[in-house]
Amino acid sequence: MTFPKNFLFGGATAANQCEGAWDEGGKGLSSFDFTLAGSVKKARISTFRDKDGNPVSAGMFGFGMPEGAEPYTIPGAYYPNRVGVDFYHHYKEDIKLFGEMGMRLFRMSIAWPRIYPNADEETPNQEGLDFYRSVFEECKKNGIEPLVTISHYDDPLAIDLKYGSWTNRKVIDFYEKYARTLFTEYKGLVKYWLTFNEINILMMMPLFMGVEGEELAKVSSNAYQQLHNKFVASAKAVIALKEIDPDAMIGCMIAGGPSVYPYTCDPKDVFKAYEEQQTNFYCSDVQVRGEYPAYAKKLWKQCGVTIDVTEEDKAILKQGHVDFYSYSYYSTNVTTTHKVEGEMSGGNFTASLKNEYLEYSDWGWSKDSLGLRYTLNVLHDRYQCPIMVVENGLGAYDVVEEDGSIHDPYRIDYLRSHIKAMGEAVDDGVNLIGYTTWGCIDLVSAGTGEMSKRYGYIYVDRDDEGNGTLNRSLKDSYFWYKKVIASNGEDLD
Numbered sequence: 221m222t223f224p225k226n227f228l229f230g231g232a233t234a235a236n237q238c239e240g241a242w243d244e245g246g247k248g249l250s251s252f253d254f255t256l257a258g259s260v261k262k263a264r265i266s267t268f269r270d271k272d273g274n275p276v277s278a279g280m281f282g283f284g285m286p287e288g289a290e291p292y293t294i295p296g297a298y299y300p301n302r303v304g305v306d307f308y309h310h311y312k313e314d315i316k317l318f319g320e321m322g323m324r325l326f327r328m329s330i331a332w333p334r335i336y337p338n339a340d341e342e343t344p345n346q347e348g349l350d351f352y353r354s355v356f357e358e359c360k361k362n363g364i365e366p367l368v369t370i371s372h373y374d375d376p377l378a379i380d381l382k383y384g385s386w387t388n389r390k391v392i393d394f395y396e397k398y399a400r401t402l403f404t405e406y407k408g409l410v411k412y413w414l415t416f417n418e419i420n421i422l423m424m425m426p427l428f429m430g431v432e433g434e435e436l437a438k439v440s441s442n443a444y445q446q447l448h449n450k451f452v453a454s455a456k457a458v459i460a461l462k463e464i465d466p467d468a469m470i471g472c473m474i475a476g477g478p479s480v481y482p483y484t485c486d487p488k489d490v491f492k493a494y495e496e497q498q499t500n501f502y503c504s505d506v507q508v509r510g511e512y513p514a515y516a517k518k519l520w521k522q523c524g525v526t527i528d529v530t531e532e533d534k535a536i537l538k539q540g541h542v543d544f545y546s547y548s549y550y551s552t553n554v555t556t557t558h559k560v561e562g563e564m565s566g567g568n569f570t571a572s573l574k575n576e577y578l579e580y581s582d583w584g585w586s587k588d589s590l591g592l593r594y595t596l597n598v599l600h601d602r603y604q605c606p607i608m609v610v611e612n613g614l615g616a617y618d619v620v621e622e623d624g625s626i627h628d629p630y631r632i633d634y635l636r637s638h639i640k641a642m643g644e645a646v647d648d649g650v651n652l653i654g655y656t657t658w659g660c661i662d663l664v665s666a667g668t669g670e671m672s673k674r675y676g677y678i679y680v681d682r683d684d685e686g687n688g689t690l691n692r693s694l695k696d697s698y699f700w701y702k703k704v705i706a707s708n709g710e711d712l713d
Contacts (some may be wrong), residue, residue: 223709231660236374236694238663241308248337249377250280252301254291259671264669267292300664305680308469319362322705326364327656329372338378339394366410372417392453399457403464418475420503431583437524444525451506455540471544473508477595481569483556508603510541548611553585589637596645608654615673617630626695636712
């Protein structure tokens with residue numbers, strides 16, 4: 221099991237979950253600024269006022285927001301993403317800890333509303349540009365390459381309120397201008413970019429919202445059109461990067477990868493798993509290959525969807541295919557055509573029958589390291605391009621001992637098995653170039669809004685109600701991962 225020399229071991233965060241400073245430095249609003257905390261049993265909701273001034277709620281990302289709504293803060297309510305773990309004011313301390321660990325790659329995102337508060341401004345917010353320049357310079361000072369996500373669930377809220385979200389083609393132009401601003405401003409500081417985080421989440425939303433019949437067709441049409449416009453925006457960003465900084469690389473980012481198994485060996489179950497993998501490949505087929513796959517028309521027909529795709533769009537998609545594939549991998553699901561009585565697993569946006577051969581986390585996510593090796597092989601065979609695993613980790617409850625130490629052998633065990641699986645995939649011939657574990661520092665959970673669902677090597681003193689000093693301390697896993705990186709993945713003990 222041998223990783224390539226100087227393999228890009230690192231960690232990952234997102235601005236909306238860690239940065240905080242939601243109303244500082246000229247930053248505009250995003251939907252997460254108005255999203256309440258939830259739990260493993262309680263869904264997160266966003267708070268708005270309708271056009272008559274009555275308080276209303278919507279789902280995460282503003283899904284189901286009534287027309288004419290405005291963001292609304294419930295007095296005394298806790299909005300965890302507004303502070304996150306205050307990376308905005310702690311970034312030098314945090315990046316120094318990343319550097320002392322030996323991290324080679326730091327995946328982070330830029331909050332779009334910190335650069336263009338309402339998306340449609342003529343000029344960017346200089347305070348925002350200066351902040352991220354300082355972050356990147358701090359990374360370089362500590363020997364770390366930034367891997368930057370351009371849009372990570374953190375678009376300006378004005379896009380939804382003023383322009384009707386990504387169904388409006390004007391937003392493509394806003395995104396392209398934003399991307400060009402970043403590429404020009406940070407040329408030479410950022411070598412690796414990602415266009416959209418987990419872009420395929422949009423395909424899961426109709427199921428997540430539980431809609432059927434005519435409403436399903438309406439929601440699905442909206443989702444597929446938004447996706448198409450994001451594909452075009454992504455391709456335009458790729459084209460722009462090649463013009464501005466041809467030495468840099470840019471990739472797509474997909475949630476989950478082909479991580480669905482048939483529940484039985486019934487051919488119907490096998491084919492159902494194959495079809496569910498197609499819905500996952502839909503986005504990466506467009507972004508990596510530069511064109512819609514043949515099965516896209518079948519998916520559109522099944523949902524009663526018609527989308528606006530121009531000949532110019534097709535040419536842009538073909539020219540603007542990404543350089544590499546990246547994805548988040550936490551667990552696998554199973555699917556079946558049979559009516560089966562059994563315990564259900566959890567997850568952010570999906571649930572399935574539990575796989576009797578796997579163990580599960582406190583949040584209902586399967587632990588399946590062999591599944592990582594499997595997905596890497598499937599992806600390599602399909603796309604024949606460099607791959608990064610840019611999210612992987614175990615959300616768990618951590619206990620701070622009386623002496624301040626934090627022992628997290630469960631996290632080390634999880635990561636050890638997954639790093640071993642990646643090494644085996646490299647031996648299989650997979651062109652794997654990087655690995656960033658999710659939440660290298662504790663942050664607010666996107667799915668539940670909790671702090672108690674911790675992923676990091678670095679503990680942040682903050683609880684689910686927003687109490688705590690925000691002081692940082694090191695877990696056992698910090699020192700273990702430091703050893704892994706120093707040995708380029710060879711020492712996993």
